[in-house]
Amino acid sequence: MxxxxxxxxxxxxxxxxxxxxxxxxxxxxxxxxxxxxxxxxxxxxxxxxxxxxxxxxxxxxxxxxxxxxxxxxxxxxxxxxxxxxxxxxxxxxxxxxxxxxxxxxxxxxxxxxxxxPNRTPASAELPLALAESLNRTPLEVHLARDFMLVYASQKDVEQFVVDRALFDRTNLGTGGVIVTAPGEDCDFVSRFFTPQATILEDPVTGSAHCTLAPYWGARLGKSVMQAQQLSARRGALRCEVKEDHVQVxxxxxxxxxxxxxxxxx
The missing domain is CATH 3.10.310.10 (Diaminopimelate Epimerase; Chain A, domain 1)
Incomplete structure (x- = not known):
């Protein structure tokens, strides 16, 4: 075959x-x-x-x-x-x-x-195992399919690190952890990590922007935004929050x- x-x-x-x-x-x-x-x-x-x-x-x-x-x-x-x-x-x-x-x-x-799909997040508490695995504490925690951790600056996202052994104590199924902050050359930046996965950091995650776009759209007062994912490979996305969906x-x-x-x- x-x-x-x-x-x-x-x-x-x-x-x-x-x-x-x-x-x-x-x-x-x-x-x-x-x-x-x-x-x-x-x-x-x-x-x-x-x-x-x-x-x-x-x-x-x-x-x-x-x-x-x-x-x-x-x-x-x-x-x-x-x-x-x-x-x-x-x-x-x-x-x-x-x-x-x-x-x-x-x-x-x-x-x-x-x-x-539009996956607008709600405020949430970070599970203890996840919290202990992070090298810095987020300003906000939200949850849709994925946990979303909001930080103050792009540098926070660039320097974000997890302790893999501690991070892998949590099983989020098909979900993961989004790390995000305002961007320096775009509206917002992000990275995406999945505990217990073969690939720890996803290079560019379109589905995460189903959650990121509604959050940042409301915070920035915008419906159209430019985004970057700051993995080693990098990626650029345009996001538009529509009435019943998110256009990525x-x-x-x-x-x-x-x-x-x-x-x-």
Missing amino acids: TIPFFQVTAFSQSVFGGNQACVMPMEAWLSDELLLRIARENAVAETAYLKRLDSGVYALRWFTPDLEMDLCGHATLASAHVVLNHLEPHLDRVEFDTQSGRLVVTRSEHGLDMAL SGQATTYLEGTVHMNQT
Whole structure:
């Protein structure tokens, strides 16, 4: 059995920036166990599996090397890039049926615009195990799917460190920890960490901006914001808070294209 394979960099115009995702179109789903094994073998933050339902309509699933996710922004952007540039390049819009509902991605002057769920956070208490793992205490703690820790400055985010042994005492399932502050050259900056995960820090996390954009939009009095994620690879995102969703936009570029040969042994 062979499966087409694309490795795409999302939220960057450079193949050495942003966040990498493997995108694998298939005619029928393989077993969950095999999809997870493939994601582990791919060894990037996320593998996206596509199954075509109709022209411009695909079922989409996301797997990290550890588990299936309920939502992944950068792999959705990467999947849209593959559909609109490789599979059906005559289209300007693609729809994905996912665990988080139907997600629509369109071409625009910003690159690709994704309509993602609004996950406005609420104030929360930080679990003791998480609090003890941080090298600095946040000014605010909020919670949606992910914990969001708010700091005073971009430098706080850049210098943020966790004690991995203490951090990994907490299991947040599909959630993680967002670290954020006002940006120096943009509206806000962030980083994203997941306890007990193969990849501790996610390079660029589109889904985190479902929470970041509503928070910073309310705090800054803006509906349109520019954001940067300050991992080693860095990434740039445009966020717009709409009435019923968050629009997250960015660039994507293909790094690799090929074929995976499966013997399932």
